[in-house]
Amino acid sequence: MANDPKASPRAAIALGAAAAVAGAASLFFRRSSKERYTIESDAPNWTKDSAGDGERPVVGTSVLIARPKQELYDVWSRFERFPEFMENVESVSVEGDVSSWQITAPAGQEVKLKNRITRRVPGEEISWQSEPDSDIINAGKVRFSDAPAGRGTYVSLVLSYEPPAGAIGRGIAKLLQREPAIQARRDLRRFKQLMETGEVTTNASPSGRASDSPTEPRI
């Protein structure tokens, strides 16, 4: 009926628009066995109010970076560069698909991660999962997708992890602002700064506080 050629042009436009909406809606409304409609959400699953499977906490964060996705993928592929923009990562060494991460944890502890790349889609996605002898059981994925023309790339980082000592470990980490959600967001912001401006932004500057150095960030 939307394609009724006898309708006036204006009505055709209006009907066309209505049909487009109805057509789009039919993609999202599925008739279930109980004759009720459900909506398939387009929001990232880490933005859901209720936790996913209730097992591992999942954190996710996205940024817009005004660079082409291939360039961002290429830099991210070199895990050795992570310490440039990841605050608590001291060093990363890579052997084939396996990378070893040296991380500064709360109370000056050293934590070692051992991750294996599980999937690579050139220019688009890198996924990894921890090896059994890693100090923290974790899995992660970084995705690069084109933003609207001229705006660059949407970069999404999704992490799922098992905190070092269960809920208590997470509580301590949160207290020290090393909570993964905050950390991931800040690390991704620093990656954006590095890729867009060529440097990681710092407020390092003098203050009247004896504890501050003019060359270190002031928190």
Place this chain on the structure above:
Amino acid sequence: MRALTWQGRHDVRVETVPDPEIVNPRDAILKITSTAICGSDLHLYDHYIPTLRAGDVLGHEFMGEVVEVGAKSTLKKGQRVVVPFTISCGNCFFCTKQQYSACDNSNPAETSDASDLLMGHPMGGAFGYAHLTGGYAGGQAEYVRVPYSDVGPIVVPNHLADEEVLFLSDILPTGWQAAVNADIEPGDTVAVWGCGPVGLFAIQSALILGAERVIAIDHYPTRLALAKKLGAEVFNYEDVNVREALDEMTGGIGPDAVIDCVGMESHGMSVDNLVDTVKAHLFLGTERPHALRQAILACRKGGRVSIPGVYGGFADKFPLGQMMEKGLTVKQGQTHVQKFTRPLLAMIEEGKLDTTFLISHRASLEDAAEMYRHWHDEQNDYTKIVLKPEMAKGTVEKVLEEPVAA
């Protein structure tokens, strides 16, 4: 080096602090030659802005000589530059849209969480304005580190004196943007609330941008006198019913555009304003939007509301319904300084803009704490203060001839 540090509410001190250093490739270090105290510094002085820390170096209106540059700075040692108070990277989505004050990269990752939570998105970085905007040391000091120095600072020719160009750092482009945001059309009457430095520059800008009439409102006689000198019609809001006066001056229509240059430091004495004042002091709400409420009610139907004044958060009793019923267009926001520095500098060179008429005092940086007290307590006599690190302690020069008696 010597620098003005914030210690607490109504407590600022000039102290010796470490010198700044080059940290990133795009940095530069300036030796400050002139720096001004801003109306918005009073928001810090009064401690209305959260995330200040004792020891923070203040000051966001400054200029000086380049003394050190990072490998990727485009500045050269010895150049005289004026620095925008907003820090902008020049590369992000916002900077490429010339929305410089919304820069997505200049607020460090560690300090941007606070404004992300408070405002919905992280604010751009700014000098000497609490940790909400990045926690950068300001320029009321002998030296300052300027990040992204290839984007912000504007090199000024030697034949222009410091005081002719200093206000390119904030109040001149802020006043200009306020007038631009008023979308002035020929024949328009523009009403400006507040004849502080931003208000005075907004008046001058509105007239240059083609306003037929500008009506300026304040209660300090000296500031009203400065507005009158610029060509504005003026009145004291303590003497008249503001809305009635504006209606009577415009044949019942009201001003075509209204500009609120008062912001949080609204001094209007009325019941609702007193409630706001009490709330602000109790930190229940950070706004005192009395002038803005009045401006919205006074604005003609279908008119424009321009708000350069600093508002820090949520305002109570905001006349949203009136704005809708009257069909008003509202434009506001921090100044995209870098967008305006070049054309405004050209206008200064051509003699089209007077940028020095509002300076009342020149003083040594060493006397900055005392100058803050005067700026806060004697707003009729102190219309703009310029601090100079090279001046000897205890020397204060009165620049403005006789202020008008309050």
